[in-house]
Amino acid sequence: MPATAIRTILTVDWHQHTNCYNCTHRIWPMHAPPGYLRPINGQDFPIRRACPHGGDPRACTTCTPRPPRNWPCTRGCTDPRDHQADRRYTKCTVFPPRQPTEPSGRCIGGCEPADRVLHRANPGMFFDLADSDSITCYHCGWYVCVGCQTVPVESTGTFCDACP
Known part of the structure; x- marks a missing residue:
C-alpha cells in the first residue's frame, strides 16, 4: 500500500x-x-x-416489504391484497365484451390484439402479458397481422396482403 x-x-x-x-x-x-x-x-x-x-x-420480505404491482390502483381499489404480484390479472381488471364473430370464427368488425384491448380498457395499469397477446386477436383468437394488427392472418409473425 x-x-x-x-x-x-x-x-x-x-x-x-x-x-x-x-x-x-x-x-x-x-x-x-x-x-x-x-x-x-x-x-x-x-x-x-x-x-x-x-x-x-x-x-x-419482512424487513423490506415489496409493494404490490399496480399500486396505487388507477381504479380506486382500497385493498392492496387485490393486486398481489403472483396474479396475472388483478381483481379490478376490466375485460371488455368480445365482438361478434362469423360462423368461420373470424371477427366481423376487424381483429384487435389482446394487449391493445386490455390496455385501452384499463388505462394506467401494468400487465405482465404473454408475447402472444400482441399477435393474437382478443375477440376471435386468430393470429393478427404484425403490421396493421387489424387483419387476421394464417400464421404467427406474418403480414397481411395490404401491409408491405
Whole structure:
C-alpha cells in the first residue's frame, strides 16, 4: 500500500468508518462486527446490518416489504391484497365484451390484439402479458397481422396482403 493510503484502524466501531473492501476483507475473519453482513464487493459500503430473520435484509420480505404491482390502483381499489404480484390479472381488471364473430370464427368488425384491448380498457395499469397477446386477436383468437394488427392472418409473425 502506498504511504498516503488511509488505513482502517482496528477499533470497536471500525466497521462504521471503513469504505475499503480490501481492508474489510483482511480484518473481517478475526474482527467481524456481530450482526453485520460481510461485504462481497466494493459496492457493499457502508456495511449493512444483517436481517434479524437471517441473511440480507434486501431479500427478506419482512424487513423490506415489496409493494404490490399496480399500486396505487388507477381504479380506486382500497385493498392492496387485490393486486398481489403472483396474479396475472388483478381483481379490478376490466375485460371488455368480445365482438361478434362469423360462423368461420373470424371477427366481423376487424381483429384487435389482446394487449391493445386490455390496455385501452384499463388505462394506467401494468400487465405482465404473454408475447402472444400482441399477435393474437382478443375477440376471435386468430393470429393478427404484425403490421396493421387489424387483419387476421394464417400464421404467427406474418403480414397481411395490404401491409408491405
